[in-house]
Amino acid sequence: MVMIPTDLNNSSYANDPLFPWLLSIEKELDDWYSGNRSGGDLDNLLSDCISTFKNNAQYRNDLRFLKIWFLYLEGSKDYENIFREMEENEICIGHSLLYEWYAYFLEAKGKWKEAHIIYHIGISRKAEPIEKLKWAQSFFVKRMSERLNTFSLGKVDGGEQVEIGMKLINPWSSFILEELLKKIHPRITKYDGYHLSKKAYSGKVALSSLKKSSRNKIIEIGGKKYQIKGCAGQGGFAQVFKAYVDSNPDDAVALKIQRPAFPWEFYMYRQLDERISGKQRSSFGFAHKIHIYSDCSILICDYLAHGTLQDAINSYVVTGKFMEEVLCIYYTTEMLYMLETLHSVGIIHGDFKPDNLLIRYSKDDLSEEGFKDRTDSWLDQGLYLVDWGRGIDLQLFPKNTEFTGDCRTSGFCCIEMQEKKPWTFQANTYGLCVAVHMMLHNTYMEVERKTSDGGYIYLPKSSFKRYWNVELWKALFTKLLNVKPGNNDIELLRSLRKSFLDYMHDNPLLIKKLKGLLVKQRGTLCSA
Incomplete structure (x- = not known):
């Protein structure tokens, strides 16, 4: 005592x-x-x-x-x-x-x-x-x-990388982001479409006035006129508007107005351009240009008018029905393909959810032959990942860096974030699992820990319907919710996607059914 x-x-x-x-x-x-x-x-x-x-x-x-x-x-x-x-x-x-x-x-x-x-x-x-x-x-x-x-940002400026022992970083902390932006500044200013002004935006129509009434107002940005057709989305720091370039309905774009100015998202879009080519690039959003002012930034991107995966899910929720399993399988293979592509080039989206997955439709009829390999008209069909403001470029960090921090998106924080453990690609794969769960069950995913082989695993609380292909879905959730450090994430995503595609390919009638459902969905979802 x-x-x-x-x-x-x-x-x-x-x-x-x-x-x-x-x-x-x-x-x-x-x-x-x-x-x-x-x-x-x-x-x-x-x-x-x-x-x-x-x-x-x-x-x-x-x-x-x-x-x-x-x-x-x-x-x-x-x-x-x-x-x-x-x-x-x-x-x-x-x-x-x-x-x-x-x-x-x-x-x-x-x-x-x-x-x-x-x-x-x-x-x-x-x-x-x-x-x-x-x-x-x-x-x-x-x-x-x-x-x-000491991060590999040295490579950006032409120097050599010197690694350090500190490998746990919050990629979304304001301090880290500010330092990264300073380092990439010489590079980002050389990108096509980057426009910087030290003055505040001074157009005839105040950007703040768009919050109250935006329809058909015309704003001028960088010598071009944009006719605002309505608000397409809104967040804590940004608003997205649909606009016609020079009032031309055939040239629609999305204007993302953000305060304060935020060039990071434009940088992430240019990384997609540099690292992903050919048919893979069509699955990810595209930014034409960004105008940086002292008080805000305006990011100009492609506009897709067919709604989001969230809209498709909601269309079933309001009628008390559920998305057909074959349609769930199709969008699951699309998301697996996206993450396989991103992870292979060292990119984490950081906010992977149905709201950020726009739906694409091919102008041509879909062939049954091109489904498995995503060829022919299937190349223009599927999903389109946007909103890269929380994107993480792994090439800017030492090899094997792991992250801390919370994505702050309710329902989409991966298990590692919830348990205050380090994470990397789990931020993406958990978002995919939640999206799949929403398609299957019309609800967000809740997970529980279950004993397995002397240890434990995480699985969704919701049970699988007996008439589904239970083995496919069980494998998806079991493997993606329980990824161990050091596992080959890319091979896992590829093998899961192959299992779904093989199932569809072995049942040609399912592909035919899928084509019909996609046509029906396109007619049902409203164009914005």
Whole structure:
């Protein structure tokens, strides 16, 4: 049991009630370092000390008390709430050491974005000495830049790659994204269709006015006029509009207006252009150009008027029916083909879901012969993956890098994200599984852990209907929801796709049925 000195006759104790606690903490630390006591005794002592003095104004700005808080914080898994409590009790909030220590603690845990924010908070509060805090922040930024400079971004600038041991990164943190954009800037400015202006957008029609009423308004971008025909989509930072170039209905495009400016998505589209060619390229969205202004960016892409896979699913939900299994199989093979292609060139979409899968229809009649190899008119039929704002280019990171972070799309966070484990391509394959589940069941996927061969596997909670080809679907979910590190993801996707195609090819009547369903679907779904 930890003993607190009780001889308060000492004048130093009477004037400084914290002092005997400091002596006990020092002794406990010595015992702990020498192995004579457990860490639990120290934690209890620190907790009791904090509870005793946290409301005492005498110690609110005492650096000794701040150190006690940090000793307690460093040994706790709940450090975020402890720091929040420090702020609520105004413990040294005017002293730079509060922010320096906590930022360094977060940096050591790999939480760069959070550390960056803590420095900014301290500077905004004018914590003293402010110059010391700014100096600490500048060295933090330098350290982060040096780490990022060792990524294969060096190849972008013509240098050599030097790998480091740090292989866990949040690819969507603002800090990482800012640094990556700085590195690719010399390259992206050379891409065809990249237009940069240091001024704010100054067209006659204010872009903000499109939110209220957009139809038939004409805006000018880069010397071309675009007639807005309606809003095609909206997110937290961007709006997508259907528009006619020079009022020509035969030349429809999608305008994605985003604040603040966001060139990353354009970069991802150009990576698709560079790495994917021939018949494979038609499965992925295409960007014509981007106009970057000081206050926003306008990305101009192809427009497809036949709705999304989500629209197709919803058309069954509203009638209380389910998508025919043969149609589910077809779209599953399309998605498997997409991911096989992307993963082979080192690209993760990062937001793979039915809303981002547009439906394509061939202008020509579909032949039964070209189905299996995606030849003839089948090449122009299928799905079309758009919205690359959360895309990840693996060539910008060291080999074997794994990621942390949450995609923040409800229902589409892979198991690894849910369990705070590292992930790579699971961000895509889990999205595919959710999309397939939605086609089969009209609901989002919920998974459960089941025991298997002395271990456990993840499977959907929903059961398979007995009249489905259960073995095909079971193999898909079992294999994609339980991918182990180091497994050949591309070979797995290819083998799964082949199993579905072989099943269809061995049953020619199914291909004929599929053709009829696609014709019917095209007539049912409204053109936007």
